[in-house]
Structure formats: C-alpha cells, structure tokens
Amino acid sequence: MEREGVPPPPPPPPPPSSGAGATILGKYRLGRFLGQGSFAKVYEAQSLADGTTVAVKIIDKKAKTFDAAMEPLIIGEIEAMRRLKHHPNILRIHEVMATKSKIFLVVELAAGGELLSRIAGRKTMKESEARRYFQQLISALRFCHRNGVAHRDVKPQNLLLDRSGKLKVSDFGLSALPERIKNGMLHTACGTPAFTAPEILLRRNGGYDGAKADAWSCGVILHVILAGKLPFSDVNLAGMCKQIHRREINLPDSISKPARKLIFHLLDPNPNTRLSIERLAETPWFKKSLPPEPENPIFEARDCCCYYKSSDLLAVNAFDIISLSSGLDLSGLFDERRKERRFATGMTAEAAMERAREVGEGLGYRTERGKGWSVGMGKGRVVVVAAAMEVAPGLVMGELKVAEGGGEIGEAHWEELRSRLGEAGLSWINDVV
CATH class of the missing domain: 3.30.310.80 (Kinase associated domain 1, KA1)
Structure with missing residues (x-):
C-alpha cells in the first residue's frame, strides 16, 4: 500500500540458507526468516523445552557494519525491555544469550506484523479503531515514562501487533534510561526525522525532555493513522522544519474536532506548551471506551538479577554485560556439563x-x-x-x-x-x- 509520505516497507530478503532449521545453544530451533538490519537477523523460533513460539534477534558482532559504538545501544535495549517487561503493550523480552561472536535476544513474537499492515488496502483507519490502538500506545508510553524510560523512536515500524491484534511497542535501541539524563535533560540527537520532535532536530537550549519528545511522535502517529499521511513533508528537512515552526497542519474534515484538537496540541513545536502524554490521557476523546489500565509495577532493581551501583549510576544487568563482552564465550552457561x-x-x-x-x-x-x-x-x-x-x-x-x-x-x-x-x-x- 502506497500512501502519501509513508512509503511501504521493502519486502524482507530471502532467508539465508544457514539460518532456518539451526539450533541455538540447544534451546531454540530457528524457523522462518522475518527480516534483517545491517548487523542483525530476526527469525521465528520454537523453544525446545516447551514448544512455545518466539522471535530471536541474532546480532552478529563480527559483521562489517558492527562497531563498538553499537554495544551501548544493545545494552540499552536489553535494559529497557527488562525494566518494562510487565506491560501487555510492550514487546516482552524472554532471554538473552551470547557467544563470542553473536548475541541472541529472545523476545515475544508479534505474529500480526506492523500496525500499518492492518489498514493495508484502506487509506485511513476508522476513528474508533484508531483510538483503540492509540490508547494502547499511550498506556505503554506512560508506563515507560513512569519507569524513567523515554522511547525516542516511536514510529509505525515499531508498533507491532500480536496474533489477537493487541498493540506491542518494540525496538528500544534508542531508548533513554534515567542514568543517561543530565540535569533532567537528554542531549543525544536520534530517531527518524519525520517522527522526531523539533527540539531534537534543532538541538536548541542544550537538551530536551524525552517524555515530551515521545508526545510529539504520538501526534505524528495519530495524524498518520487518521489522515493517511504525514503531517509534515520530510522530502526536505529544512522545509519540514519551517512547516513545523509555522504549525502548518492540514487535517481532513473527516477527522472529528476533538481528535483534530489533540493532534494540534501534540504537534506544538514548543515543548513547554505541548500537550503531555499524562494530560492527553485525561481528555474526553482519549477516555472514550477506555479499557481499565493494567496494574503494572514500577520497576525496581529486584525485578532483575545482579545489579550494582557505581556512584549514582545503576549498572546494567551483569548477565547482559558479560553477554556483550567481546572476550568471553558464554556457550558454557548453557551446558550442564560445564x-x-x-x-x-x-x-x-x-x-x-x-x-x-x-x-x-x-x-x-x-x-x-x-x-x-x-x-x-x-x-x-x-x-x-x-x-x-x-x-x-x-x-x-x-x-x-x-x-x-x-x-x-x-x-x-x-x-x-x-x-x-x-x-x-x-x-x-x-x-x-
């Protein structure tokens, strides 16, 4: 499906002959190939212990495109998913395994694919259906923010669906944890320009609030699923920034006035006056037919194992760090005869x-x-x-x-x-x- 400003994702390449059918450390058998990035491949897999179906992200540390700068992103992704594993709308991480050359992230399988695939063949989504998915997205992000995590890469490609159609927020590789915040602000420019808040693109005032940046991205998402196009053209970055500054948002008349108002206030170029996710969750349009909020605990160190403090820095799980160490082979961890x-x-x-x-x-x-x-x-x-x-x-x-x-x-x-x-x-x- 081609839609204005949102090109369809390219089809995944054919599965490598060496992947499907292989067994990982005696625990999972790889199935069909799901996709790949510059240094990682994703497969459907089956647990040899209980037969459950999962997804396995295989990161090749010896790939030419992999460098040491990527390790902190992987550590951050693992850490964020461990902290947030209790929420039903966040893709759950099951296990991390590694050898000297590869890292295996075993996660929940989102069998329904990307959210945008749900409106394939249609230009837009009914407002009631869009609100249901949007409620799940906001519930997940509120949980992230209450646990000190800013996603920073909220976009349609990272919004997946499980087999029953429930939304799952994924890809926390660019997420920011509390220990990365300096003086209450974030300072790293990241994300996809079409969905990234202007304060990140322009890098003004020395920093930005991750939660407010996520709120901007939510405004873009809501516009895309209701209007079938991006609110600002991203063909030219300078031109897009001018549109954002002038708040030139052309919303179709088919969108209800309350929804139009929400989009307008979420896409406020000034983060200080932008509608926050917490305030958004209290608006009548959002609360209509809202299911009960899941009772999920705020993250505590005891939810994971082997945490250590270095001054005021909460270190990542020891198992995860040793998994990323280039000089240690962890295959022995999964051999009872070790x-x-x-x-x-x-x-x-x-x-x-x-x-x-x-x-x-x-x-x-x-x-x-x-x-x-x-x-x-x-x-x-x-x-x-x-x-x-x-x-x-x-x-x-x-x-x-x-x-x-x-x-x-x-x-x-x-x-x-x-x-x-x-x-x-x-x-x-x-x-x-």
Missing part, C-alpha cells in the same frame, strides 16, 4: 582475586597468584583457576574454571564455592535466567 562458573562484584579485580584466594584457602586449596588478575587453586587432582576483569566502570566479572586435566568438581563442591564467594561479596551469576 567446568566453569562465573561471578560478579562491584569491587576491583585485584580485590576480587584476593577474596577468591581467601575463599580457596579456607576450603583447603593451595593457592598461587597467576598473570594479571588470576589465582590458581589446587587440592588433590583438582586445579581451579580464578580470573577477573573489569567490563564496565564499577563492575568486575570473574570466572572459576577447572584447568585442563585438572580433574572434576561435583555440584556439591560448586555449591560450597558459591556459598563462600557470596559471603566474601562475590555474586554467583550462573543461575540467572
């Missing part, structure tokens, strides 16, 4: 190894310092090597590994090590799901 265990701590690598040495000696091991931040521990035929490295400011990851030819350690011994390390301030992370 000969290694991992831990995390907020202390320095040197201090962590000193604690590990003390634990080893307390359990009767003979210990010997190795190269860098490592300690060898031996008892009888068993030789265990402990090593640590800093993977982020204030976060050190460590590994205990049975040396080659160093015998076997039973689960009881691992449990004893886990208990003693926990007492020493080193948190076991192998049990994170």
